[in-house]
Amino acid sequence: MNTIPIGSYRPVQKIYPLSLLAQFISRATTGCLQLSSGGSSWFVHLEQGKLVYASDVVDPFGRLDRHLRRMSVQAPSLISAVRVQVRLMFEMPTAEHFTQHSDYRAICWLVEQQHLTPDQAVTLIEALAKEVIEAFLPIQTGSYELIEHDLLADFPKFCQLDLRSLVEGCQNQIRRRQTATPSPAVPPRFITSPSPVPASKPQAAGNSINSLLGQRTESQQSQNQQARSQQSQNQQAQSQQSRSQFSPVQPTQSQQAPPLSTSKTYTIACIDDSPTVLQAINAFLDDKSFSVVLISDPIKALMQIIRSKPDLILLDVTMPNLDGYELCSLLRKHPSFRNTPIIMVTGNTGFIDRAKAKLVGASGYLTKPFTQSDLIKIVFKHLS
Numbered sequence: 227m228n229t230i231p232i233g234s235y236r237p238v239q240k241i242y243p244l245s246l247l248a249q250f251i252s253r254a255t256t257g258c259l260q261l262s263s264g265g266s267s268w269f270v271h272l273e274q275g276k277l278v279y280a281s282d283v284v285d286p287f288g289r290l291d292r293h294l295r296r297m298s299v300q301a302p303s304l305i306s307a308v309r310v311q312v313r314l315m316f317e318m319p320t321a322e323h324f325t326q327h328s329d330y331r332a333i334c335w336l337v338e339q340q341h342l343t344p345d346q347a348v349t350l351i352e353a354l355a356k357e358v359i360e361a362f363l364p365i366q367t368g369s370y371e372l373i374e375h376d377l378l379a380d381f382p383k384f385c386q387l388d389l390r391s392l393v394e395g396c397q398n399q400i401r402r403r404q405t406a407t408p409s410p411a412v413p414p415r416f417i418t419s420p421s422p423v424p425a426s427k428p429q430a431a432g433n434s435i436n437s438l439l440g441q442r443t444e445s446q447q448s449q450n451q452q453a454r455s456q457q458s459q460n461q462q463a464q465s466q467q468s469r470s471q472f473s474p475v476q477p478t479q480s481q482q483a484p485p486l487s488t489s490k491t492y493t494i495a496c497i498d499d500s501p502t503v504l505q506a507i508n509a510f511l512d513d514k515s516f517s518v519v520l521i522s523d524p525i526k527a528l529m530q531i532i533r534s535k536p537d538l539i540l541l542d543v544t545m546p547n548l549d550g551y552e553l554c555s556l557l558r559k560h561p562s563f564r565n566t567p568i569i570m571v572t573g574n575t576g577f578i579d580r581a582k583a584k585l586v587g588a589s590g591y592l593t594k595p596f597t598q599s600d601l602i603k604i605v606f607k608h609l610s
Contacts, residue, residue, distance in 0.1 A: 241368045244393070248435050251275045251389055258377050263368030268358065271327075271378055276386035278378060279330050280355040282362070286329045287317040288599060293353050294336075303341045306513040310606040312336065313599075327377055334381050348385040355387065359396045393435045490515075492609055495536035497521045497553065498571065499545045503594075507540060510598040511605070524548040528556060536566065538609055540592070543572035543579070551586045558587040567608035571596075 241263065247270075250259065254275040261268045271278040291309055298304040316332040333350060336342045342350065494516050496507045504520045511518050519534045521527045524545045531539065539557070543550035550570055557563045567589040572579065575593050583591055589608050592600065 238367060238369055241365050241370065243363050243365055244397075244435055246370070247389060247393055251435070255372070256376065257372045257374040259370060259372055261362070261365065261368055261370040263365045268362045268365075269327075270359075270362070271330075272389070273376070273383070273386055275389065277355060277389045277392060278383055278386060279327075279351055280358040280362075281327075281329055282358050284361070287313050287332070289354060289357060290329050290332065291599060293350055297342075297346065297350060301342055301346055304336075305515050306511075306602055307515050307606060308336075308341055310602050313603065314606070327381070330378060330381060333384075337382070337384070344384055351385060352387055352392070355392060356396055356399075359393060360399060363393070363396060363400065390435055397434060491517050492538065492605075493517045493519065493534055493536040494538050494540065494605065495519045495521060495527075495531050495534055496540045497524060497527045497531075497545075497550070498540075498542035499524065500542070503542065503571075507601065510601050524550075524553055527553060528560075531557065532560070532562065535562065538567045538569065538605060539563075540569050540571050540605075541588075543570055543574060543583075551582055554583070554588055555586040569604060569608065 241261065243261070246259065249255075250272055252275070256273050259268075259270040259272065261270075266282060266284055268280070268282045270280050291313065294304050294309050294312075312332045312335065315335070316328050333342070333347055337344060337347050492515060494511060496504055496518060498504050498507075499522055501522065504522060508518050508520060519530065519536060521530050525547055527548075541550045541554055545553075550572070554568050554570065557566070557568060568587065569590040569592050570583045570588045571592045571594065573594040580591055590604055592604055
């Protein structure tokens with residue numbers, strides 16, 4: 227891989243993201259800008275000065291899942307089962323293992339499996355890019371480099387977004403937030419400061435990416451426009467050929483997720499004496515893939531479970547009269563529930579508590595507080 231620093235690369239330096247992006251646009255750069263600051267990293271994939279994809283290491287699959295959930299109205303097949311399967315197949319266990327295109331691979335897989343159309347993929351990529359760039363623009367210090375290599379060469383390209391208008395929109399959104407809630411945390415100098423790249427500084431200071439791009443002669447604009455038009459036509463032809471020949475992105479054997487039924491409705495029994503917890507779980511599992519049975523009385527829980535015959539049981543540990551460990555032990559003695567997944571839900575995180583859960587036959591352990599992603603992942607892990 228040919229990694230070329232931009233200008234005089236230094237481990238930590240002043241960063242002017244707007245100036246960097248302006249130069250990439252004006253130079254019609256192809257490659258991947260990698261920027262690191264404060265323990266976070268951003269990746270901006272470019273082709274001829276256009277944006278192909280943008281991501282960062284701050285919960286990329288959480289961000290992807292949020293946008294997929296919003297798109298599920300237009301794409302009904304994006305049910306929880308599919309979204310969880312995507313995370314099981316492509317999400318790395320920690321940020322340290324995150325690869326800059328694993329979330330892009332997930333989008334390619336969704337298109338290949340026809341959960342998304344190519345047009346919907348473009349909409350998704352643009353929405354993700356806006357969120358990433360809004361976090362990218364205020365950076366003031368860090369390190370960066372340009373990898374002059376197409377890291378997405380093995381995957382289909384769904385779009386080449388106009389980076390200039392995208393950045394302008396993100397700037398406007400940042401200004402609106404600053405106006406609504408004034409804060410000195412994001413000073414305006416990332417807009418007006420000169421470029422840190424000595425090879426090509428902006429000709430004039432300004433308050434937008436358009437001003438940083440400088441003024442070009444009419445002949446330069448005409449030549450560049452003709453060149454971009456020809457490149458665009460070539461790219462479209464290549465993209466169509468790539469889509470027609472593209473085969474599914476196959477994860478490694480360690481990433482393979484068990485098959486999940488996207489048509490079956492799973493019955494989930496939730497046993498907890500707290501109405502708040504029950505309602506939270508019910509809201510988190512608000513999907514046509516689930517039928518949720520809420521049980522607040524542990525004494526009556528056994529009969530209600532026998533009647534509902536759930537596919538999985540979420541069982542609170544700390545309950546009056548009959549705690550979760552005792553109820554789990556009773557359920558395991560019933561012939562109908564010897565193999566039913568039982569997930570203990572508790573705020574206790576000690577080794578003894580986990581050992582006790584294992585002794586009474588619990589299948590898993592979910593610690594409070596938990597997010598919707600935590601809940602859905604453990605549910606489908608045991609359902610599959």
